[in-house]
Structure formats: structure tokens, C-alpha cells
Amino acid sequence: MSSLLSTAPVKRLFAPALRRLEARGRITAKDTAKSPTTTGSGHDSGVHAEVAELRKQVEALRYELHYTELLFGDLGGRGNRRPTSKQIAHLEKEIRAVTGVESPHAAVVQAYRSIVEVELRGVGRIAGGTMNVLGKLVTTPLLAPPNGQVLEIGTLFGLFSCCMARQMTRYGVDYRLSIVDPLVDVQIQPGRPNGSDRSGSPVSEPVLRANLALGGVPEERVRIRRGYSTDPAARAELSDREYGVVIIDGDHTEEGVRADLEWAEKLVAPGAIVVLDDYGDTKWPGVTKAAEGHLQDSDRFEFLGSVATSAFLRAT
Numbered sequence: 001m002s003s004l005l006s007t008a009p010v011k012r013l014f015a016p017a018l019r020r021l022e023a024r025g026r027i028t029a030k031d032t033a034k035s036p037t038t039t040g041s042g043h044d045s046g047v048h049a050e051v052a053e054l055r056k057q058v059e060a061l062r063y064e065l066h067y068t069e070l071l072f073g074d075l076g077g078r079g080n081r082r083p084t085s086k087q088i089a090h091l092e093k094e095i096r097a098v099t100g101v102e103s104p105h106a107a108v109v110q111a112y113r114s115i116v117e118v119e120l121r122g123v124g125r126i127a128g129g130t131m132n133v134l135g136k137l138v139t140t141p142l143l144a145p146p147n148g149q150v151l152e153i154g155t156l157f158g159l160f161s162c163c164m165a166r167q168m169t170r171y172g173v174d175y176r177l178s179i180v181d182p183l184v185d186v187q188i189q190p191g192r193p194n195g196s197d198r199s200g201s202p203v204s205e206p207v208l209r210a211n212l213a214l215g216g217v218p219e220e221r222v223r224i225r226r227g228y229s230t231d232p233a234a235r236a237e238l239s240d241r242e243y244g245v246v247i248i249d250g251d252h253t254e255e256g257v258r259a260d261l262e263w264a265e266k267l268v269a270p271g272a273i274v275v276l277d278d279y280g281d282t283k284w285p286g287v288t289k290a291a292e293g294h295l296q297d298s299d300r301f302e303f304l305g306s307v308a309t310s311a312f313l314r315a316t
């Protein structure tokens with residue numbers, strides 16, 4: 001009991017009641033650890049009854065915390081999907097600044113539910129923290145891309161694509177997904193070790209296809225091109241249309257991001273949205289460097305702003 005009482009959420013929840021009891025001089029931190037077996041005055045037994053009731057509530061809360069942790073905590077190779085209200089409020093402020101949408105709260109809640117649902121249903125994981133993923137999912141459709149052709153460079157397990165498909169549907173957009181990723185069982189990141197994923201699932205085409213099916217993306221709405229975004233053959237195949245949304249989330253080196261930005265310039269429809277993942281993230285300095293360098297020279301992309309750790313560009 002005493003160790004549980006020392007956990008932050010429990011402390012917060014019960015602090016007012018414990019303060020009241022302490023203020024009456026009838027309870028100390030030690031008392032909360034022992035059973036109220038002694039019989040005392042009527043006042044004492046009232047205090048003990050209150051302590052017993054608190055203990056029951058702590059037990060119930062411990063149960064709640066445990067399964068919340070199993071479902072949404074960062075166990076099992078996935079990220080923590082329990083955003084605080086402060087994080088959500090901050091994210092909404094950023095979304096408002098980039099999109100001009102005054103109240104994005106409902107959109108944020110809907111997208112959050114999709115992340116949880118799609119990750120629970122599929123295998124592997126969505127890469128990135130909850131704020132980063134939510135920022136991309138909410139901001140992109142609110143920027144009203146000119147068409148529903150979505151290109152994702154770097155998909156990992158495809159679960160983010162499933163969520164983006166859901167977002168497009170949510171806004172009545174007739175979407176089509178194009179995905180390019182080497183899909184060689186491990187995540188490729190130049191300059192970093194390419195070990196197996198912490199979720200335990202292989203980064204492979206069968207896993208990707210299974211996830212797209214589990215995530216509710218019909219086969220006819222998606223095409224998968226195995227390979228690197230710099231492969232001439234992959235580029236040729238994927239350059240057959242003008243995209244309304246391009247998500248750059250593949251090779252995170254400065255050269256890799258620059259190459260993807262240069263390619264994206266040639267692929268986008270006027271007014272298209274380019275989402276540049278991990279922009280401003282100190283773990284991936286190459287992304288920010290490449291974006292800054294590219295934007296200095298580019299007259300095709302306008303920088304709209306950033307939300308969490310993604311930059312949003314609009315094609316002229």
C-alpha cells in the first residue's frame with residue numbers, strides 16, 4: 001500500500017483526502033500502511049473507515065493502471081500511447097498555428113483513437129511518439145490537399161499509412177496510397193545499425209500487406225513498390241501521377257532527405273502537402289539540415305510550419 005501510495009498518479013488522486021486526514025492530526029503516512037484494526041473513539045473509527053475506503057479505491061486504481069499500462073504503455077516493443085492533457089493542448093496550439101483551424105480538438109481525439117485501434121489490430125508498430133504521429137495525421141487533411149493521391153516514402157509496417165487512409169476517409173477524400181520501402185525484413189537507416197525491430201516483427205512485404213488488410217485499406221487502393229526512393233526504377237514507376245500528399249519518412253540522412261525533397265518537387269500537384277517527418281528532432285539532425293538547405297533554393301515549396309516533429313510544406 002505505502003509503495004503504491006508513492007506513485008505519482010495515485011498520490012495526485014488521493015492527496016486532497018490524505019491532506020484532510022493529516023490536517024485533523026489523526027493519520028500519518030505510517031497509518032496508511034497498516035490495517036485499521038484498533039478500536040478507538042468514534043472520531044478515530046471514522047478516520048479508520050475513511051482510510052479503509054481509500055485503500056479500497058487505491059486497489060481499484062492499481063488494477064486500472066495495470067491494464068492501461070498493458071494496452072497503452074511502452075511495453076511490448078511499442079511506444080507510449082498515453083498522452084497527457086498538457087501535451088494534447090500544446091499539440092492543438094501548433095496545429096491551429098499551421099492550419100488556421102480554430103478548434104482541432106475533436107479531430108485530434110478521432111485521430112488518437114485511430115492510432116490506438118490500428119496499432120492494437122496490426123503487428124509491428126507506428127514509428128515515432130504519439131504527438132509526432134498525431135500531428136501528421138491531423139494536420140495533413142486539415143491543410144486540404146488538392147487530391148487523395150498519397151505517397152509514403154518509408155513505411156516500416158504500414159500502420160501509419162493505414163491511419164492516414166482512415167484520415168482521408170474521415171474527410172471524404174477518395175484516397176489512393178503509393179508506398180515505397182526496401183522491405184528487407186529490417187529497418188534500413190544509413191549510418192545506424194539495421195537490427196531487428198523492437199516489436200519483434202519483420203519489416204517485410206507480407207507483414208505490410210497483412211497490416212493494410214487489418215487496418216481496413218482495400219487492396220485496390222494501395223500499391224507497394226519495394227525498393228529505395230532513390231532507385232531509378234522505383235522512381236519511374238511512382239512518377240506516373242501528381243500527388244496531393246507526399247510523406248517523407250525514409251532515409252533520414254541529410255543526403256537522403258535532400259534527394260527525397262528534390263524528387264518530391266517533381267511529383268506533387270499544385271497545392272500539395274509535403275510532410276517531412278522528424279524535422280527539428282535532435283536525434284535526426286540531417287532532416288532539419290536538408291530541409292533548411294532545400295528551402296533556401298526551392299521556389300516550389302513554401303514552409304507552412306511544424307507540428308511536434310514534422311514540417312509541413314505546400315507546393316506552389
Ligand SMILES: C[S@@+](CC[C@H](N)C(=O)[O-])C[C@H]1O[C@@H](n2cnc3c(N)ncnc32)[C@H](O)[C@@H]1O
Nearest residue numbers: 126127154155156160181187188228229250251
Ligand atoms: C522511420 S521508418 C518509417 C515509419 C513509418 N512511416 C511510420 O510512420 O510508422 C523508416 C522506413 O524507411 C525505410 N527506408 C530507409 N531508406 C529508405 C529509402 N531510401 N527509400 C524508402 N524507404 C526507406 C526503412 O527501412 C524504414 O522502413
